[in-house]
Amino acid sequence: xxxxxxxxxxxxxxxxxxxxxxxxxxxxxxxxxxxxxGQILPRNIIEHFTATWDDAEIFSMEMSPAISANPxxxxxxxxxxxxxxxxxxxGDHGFVAEEKxxxxxx
Numbered sequence: 001x002x003x004x005x006x007x008x009x010x011x012x013x014x015x016x017x018x019x020x021x022x023x024x025x026x027x028x029x030x031x032x033x034x035x036x037x038g039q040i041l042p043r044n045i046i047e048h049f050t051a052t053w054d055d056a057e058i059f060s061m062e063m064s065p066a067i068s069a070n071p072x073x074x075x076x077x078x079x080x081x082x083x084x085x086x087x088x089x090x091g092d093h094g095f096v097a098e099e100k101x102x103x104x105x106x
Contacts, residue, residue: 004087009103018076026089028046084100084101
């Protein structure tokens, strides 16, 4: 289970550009670093992040082993209609984390 922090407005004016910020607490491991016993630690990264607004994808990114632990993502969207913002992170070993935020457009 990962801790997720999302900063998005609860309301917005129609046509306004809003900023959405998301932070996920996830201990990343590149798969190249030796552990205390000399064995290579298995890779454990978040590979993909997507944001949808009422099932329409508005932002997507691929991540690589070079991404930092606890990755922070910030992006902008146009508030055209009220709906639910759905954020989803997927990664190694079947990792999936999701967060939803309702945004009312006036």
